[in-house]
Amino acid sequence: MGPGSVTSTLDRSAPVFKIVHAQFLAPGIKRFVIEAPRIARKQKPGQFVILRIYEQGERIPVTIESSDPERGTISIVVQAAGKTTNLLNSLETGDSILDVVGPLGKPSEIKNYGTVVVVGGGVGTAMAYPTASALKRAGNRAISIVGARNKELVILESEMRGVSDALLLTTDDGSYADKGFVTDKLRQLIENGTRIDLVVAVGPIVMMKAVSEMTRKEHIHTVVSLNPIMIDGTGMCGGCRVLIDGKSEFACVDGPEFDAHKVDFSVLVQRNTMYRDAEQRSMAEFQAKKNTQDHPEDGQACSVASGVRQGVQR
Ligand code: NAD
Numbered sequence: 001m002g003p004g005s006v007t008s009t010l011d012r013s014a015p016v017f018k019i020v021h022a023q024f025l026a027p028g029i030k031r032f033v034i035e036a037p038r039i040a041r042k043q044k045p046g047q048f049v050i051l052r053i054y055e056q057g058e059r060i061p062v063t064i065e066s067s068d069p070e071r072g073t074i075s076i077v078v079q080a081a082g083k084t085t086n087l088l089n090s091l092e093t094g095d096s097i098l099d100v101v102g103p104l105g106k107p108s109e110i111k112n113y114g115t116v117v118v119v120g121g122g123v124g125t126a127m128a129y130p131t132a133s134a135l136k137r138a139g140n141r142a143i144s145i146v147g148a149r150n151k152e153l154v155i156l157e158s159e160m161r162g163v164s165d166a167l168l169l170t171t172d173d174g175s176y177a178d179k180g181f182v183t184d185k186l187r188q189l190i191e192n193g194t195r196i197d198l199v200v201a202v203g204p205i206v207m208m209k210a211v212s213e214m215t216r217k218e219h220i221h222t223v224v225s226l227n228p229i230m231i232d233g234t235g236m237c238g239g240c241r242v243l244i245d246g247k248s249e250f251a252c253v254d255g256p257e258f259d260a261h262k263v264d265f266s267v268l269v270q271r272n273t274m275y276r277d278a279e280q281r282s283m284a285e286f287q288a289k290k291n292t293q294d295h296p297e298d299g300q301a302c303s304v305a306s307g308v309r310q311g312v313q314r
Pocket residue numbers: 063079120121122123124127146147148149170171172180181182183202203204205206207210211225226227256
């Protein structure tokens with residue numbers, strides 16, 4: 001029995017979104033293709049969805065990597081970081097997700113800027129990809145920079161190569177391509193005198209901040225995609241408040257993309273770490289339950305899958 005039976009404990013009359021394909025791209029990083037025809041028809045690069053796996057579950061924002069309006073599907077990429085994303089990544093082809101709300105957020109501003117550099121850090125590459133693709137189709141010369149901690153964590157390399165005039169790759173440990181951070185490649189481009197009209201950066205906050213500091217000095221227009229905690233995704237709850245040019249804005253409706261040089265990254269870091277203790281406790285409980293059920297010799301003869309179901313019922 002697959003962990004997909006997550007939904008078997010739920011109200012069967014509730015609308016669910018079927019997973020038509022699920023595949024790990026890298027350890028802990030999984031791509032899901034989900035039936036969501038209305039979202040697939042409307043989705044534009046830069047937008048995201050908010051998912052809920054079960055009735056009392058946490059709502060999590062996830063980037064839309066691509067959509068296929070003809071098949072009525074969207075594709076998302078999820079990195080297992082906490083309890084909910086671990087639960088999500090245990091779902092398989094044929095399973096379902098309770099709620100998928102979207103497309104949310106303003107689309108990326110796509111036009112012919114000239115030469116654009118799209119920077120994808122780690123799993124942020126999944127959000128950088130549709131934007132890079134749209135910017136290339138709009139006639140830009142597209143240079144992409146993709147960075148990951150190591151070889152195993154490089155994702156969407158061929159996809160990014162396919163939409164880029166040049167793809168520059170780095171790994172932090174040098175296990176693949178060039179050793180270093182994405183910012184090393186950006187610095188090289190700037191130092192080589194490459195004309196850059198726009199930089200788009202998506203990835204961990206520390207990376208987006210480093211890119212922003214580098215381009216500010218060069219007066220290069222830079223856009224970052226922010227990923228604060230989100231709840232309703234409608235601009236009502238205030239959960240995703242970010243400080244832009246000294247004013248409060250909501251990433252879910254005013255973003256997620258903002259002018260990097262106006263973003264207060266320290267507020268973003270502070271708000272994103274506010275629930276870290278609770279998240280760690282929840283993850284530890286989930287892991288402990290999973291471990292117990294992974295070892296039936298401890299007297300708990302049940303599968304990880306049913307462990308997931310028990311987690312859901314709590
Ligand atoms: P990671 O920590 O593995 O970093 C990815 C790459 O970012 C590194 O390989 C490096 O090239 C670069 N980087 C990291 N630290 C840097 C620094 N100090 N200076 C310059 N470059 C640096 O990333 P991960 O584990 O894949 O995590 C991805 C993060 O991106 C998560 O925190 C996730 O929440 C976030 N994310 C953001 C968005 C978004 O919309 N902004 C979308 C998806 C994921």
